[in-house]
Structures are given as structure tokens and as C-alpha cells.
Amino acid sequence: MHGLMQDRPLLISSLIEHAARFHPDTEIVSRLPEGSMHRTTWAGVARRSRQVANALAKLGIQPGERVGTLAWNSYRHLALYFGVSGTGAVLHTVNPRLFPEQIDYIVNHAEDQVLFFDITFAPLVEKLAPALKTVKAFIAMTDREHMPAIQVPNLLCFDELMDQQSDQYTWPEFDEKNASSLCYTSGTTGNPKGVLYSHRSTMLHTLMELAPDTFGIASTETLMLIVPMFHANAWGAPYAAAMVGARLVLPGPHLDGQSVYQLMRDERVTFSQGVPTVWMMLFQYLDQNPQLDPKGLGVKRIGIGGAAVSRAVLERFEKQFGAEVVQGWGMTETSPIGVISKLLPKHAGMPEEELVKVKLKQGRGVWGVDLKIVDADGKALPWDGVAYGHLHVRGPWIASGYFRGEGGEVLDAEGYFPTGDVATIDPDGFLQLVDRAKDVIKSGGEWISSIDVENAAMSHPGVAEAAVIGVSHPKWQERPLLLVVPRAGAEVSKQSMLDHLSSRIAKWWLPDDVLLVDSLPHTATGKLLKTKLREQYRDHQLPGA
């Protein structure tokens, strides 16, 4: 027997109309690529979103067609988030940090019909345009005054185009399972693959993100989105902010420590989300300016994901900012939130050393995501915090496959998505990431977690960044090599690193060699690019090997 409740589809357009109706005056603050600050409100973004919808109709965009963006976090991008998906078209956020050949591949693979771009990317767009076969119009996200002088077919000005449109629009109703947005994984190997979100998956993910036991986003919040809107829908935060009418601060391309700090201070940010690399730039700025006191800023929470939170990062936010760190684990394929780290009542009063261990775990399952860890034969492993295995996940906001069938069938026999990560899960349901399966170091039949060794190395006061990779070894198959970027002016040596590590990790995990380097390569999403490091140090001769 069916229930007798209304069957209203869960659609993204409802978010912006809700924000406009119930939080019309709440500010949306942007630092534009042009450098200036811009202020609008949820009502203003809603008007722009309806104008986007009318403009797309004029441009002949049909439901289901893809609309590309190459853009930083700004109110214009936000209006596209709601305006494009709201019409039934698919918002395709392209990561501008990818190699041009990858962008070319992605836009053609997605068959984007139009491309909206920030003026910072004008030279890139001009270079790519001839190869972008399906793109009928290129729309610069700026005003007439700042229009770039580039040669591309059908170049339009965002502000001008939108100003010509009515700000009245009736959002269509359609199946909530229809696609809403598309995001390609950066693809450290092979071609990038498209993850195609639906209205339903997005709305359920948004509801989950608002719970106090997850990110707890509320209307009282000023949320600064450091995580880019071109990366996994900025962790869903634009939707979540609209659902509760939170005040948003969008930093544009200005992600250096000074700019981030200034926005935190001037806009009274209470919560901010970003990957560890951005926070490291903030800490560098604070190191250079010891007179600054971040405690007075009023930042309450910092959301971190995309890579492991090190103890140093955790403690700096807690001690220097007086802020709580909320770690999340996820991936583009999981919308992206899979688990979130929040302490349980039983942790109250726990000794600091024990507590830190819990806090550094990636987090506990949230409602909606089923987790399992399995061995090489697919057999489920116990949740004892010790057994480690391949992490598989299942749920209404987890990908069931890739756009246009790339990669074939990806789910296991029980319908779980294999994440490519290796993890433990403890009896309280806290997941701890051991490593990405391809990064784990296989030494004498046992596994060494590169993440654990990196985190131990990062707790050395002289270390700015650290990476650990496996290098082939005649006896042990692989042994760890530690690469360290010292902090400016710090004295770091191989011996001091090994001394530091020896009290923190098992003896057989100690790196066989330590190299000091000037910098480490990163992926387009700011993570260590281990494939490159492995290639670079493939023939490195470990001492004694």
C-alpha cells in the first residue's frame, strides 16, 4: 500500500526560491577576479538565476544539454548553479587547473553547448576555442568594461546578456532523478571521467550536510567557500547555504594566505571549508606576520577534506583560531561527502593524546552512506579499527557509473562503489584512511600507510610539506622514501627527520631515505601528485638496498 503523501520532486530550483523568499536580504559577498568586492543578496542571486534561465532559453539550450563553466567562486557562478540546473539543463563545472588537453577532452566529451568563463581564463579560452566543437557561444563572466579582447566565435558579455532578460521565470517541474550537474574526476591516470549528479542526489546530500552532527550549516552562519565551485560542487555548500539562507563569502581566485585572512576578518566568517594545501598557505602568512591574532576573528569551525588533516593543521586551528576542525572524507563520486568527523558524548573528558587520535580519523558514517571494507576477494572485514581493506560505499548520492559509460560497470555485486581507498573502521564507526590503494607502500607483504608517515613527518616543526612514496627494493619489494619541503629558514636534516619519526611510527615504517626538496608537485585539486613523484624517483637508490 502506498502512503498518501504528496509526491513533490526534489528540485534544485526550490533552493534558490526558498532563499529568496525567506532570506532575501542575507548577503552574498564576492571578491571578483577583477579584484573588487561585490555585494548582493539571496534575492539578488535569485533574480540573476531567473535571468540565467531566460538567457539559456534564448540561446536555445534544451533540458539535459550541458552548460560549461570555467570559473572561480563568485555570485555569477552561484547564479549559474541555480539558473542552469533549475531549467533542467546540466551545469558542467570544468576544473580550470587541469591541463589544456584535458579541458579540451572534457568539454568535447560532455558536449557543452555554451561555455561561461571568468576573465582570468580568457587567454586559455582563446587557445582552446577552435578545438571545442560543440560550444556555440562563449560568455565572459564580467561587465562590458572588463570584456577581454579575444578572438572566439560568438563572444558574449554575462552582465549585458543577463540585464537584457526578464527576472521573472517559472521553474519547470520534472523528474527529480534528472541530471543536474556534471563534474569530471581529475584522473591522475587515464582520461578524466564524468560524475553526473541528479537533482535528487543533490537535495538529499544537501539535507545531510545541514545536520548539527555533520557540517551544521545554519542561517546564523557566514560561510566562506575556499573549496572551488568547480570541484565536486564545492562540497555541496552552495546548495546547503541556500537551503538555510546562510551568508556566503566567495573569494574568487584570491586564495593566498593574506587574502583569505583578510576576508575571514573583514567579513566575520564563522565557518570555512577547504583542502589542506590552502590552509598551509594561510599558516605561512601567519608565520610571516606573528603580530596577527586569529583568535579574535570569531571563526568557529573549519571544514577540511580532500586530503588527510595532519596534527599540525588540527592543532593550529584549535589553538591559534579557537576553532573546531570538522574533517570529511569523500570524492567526486560521492557528491562528495561520505563520512564526517564529529566527536561522540563518550569522548568528553578523554585525555588529549587519545582525543587527538580520534579527531585525526576521517570520520563516521552519515545517514545515507553504507560503508564496508573488504579484502582482495571482496570479503567484508571486521570493524575493529585494525583490519584494513578496500573501502566500498553505497547510497543515494554515490555514483552508479560514469557519464556515457566510461569505465564500464563500476559497482560490486552488492551495488557498492569501490573507492580505490584503503581504510580501517573502528567499533564506533570511525573510518580511518590508510591510503589510496595505489599509494600504499607494499613492504614484505605488509602495507605501510604513506598518509601516517606523512602526518608524522608534518608534525616536525621545520617541515612545510612532506610526501612518502614506495621505491622498489630487492628484498622488501618496496620501501618508503620521504621527501620533505623544509619551512623557510628551518634547519632540517635526514637524521633529525628520522629521529623525529622514530618515536612516532613503527620501526619498520621508518623511511629508508629522506630527501630535502624545494617543492612537491600537486594535482589540479591541490593534492600531492604521487604518480609524478613515483616516476621521478623510480630509480632512486635507497641506501643499503
Ligand code: ADP
Ligand atoms: P581527485 O583528487 O582524483 O580529483 P577527488 O577530489 O574526488 O578526486 O578525491 C578523492 C580522494 O581524495 C579520495 O578517494 C581520498 O583518497 C582522498 N581524500 C578525500 N578526503 C580525504 C581525507 N579527509 N583524508 C584523506 N584522504 C582524503
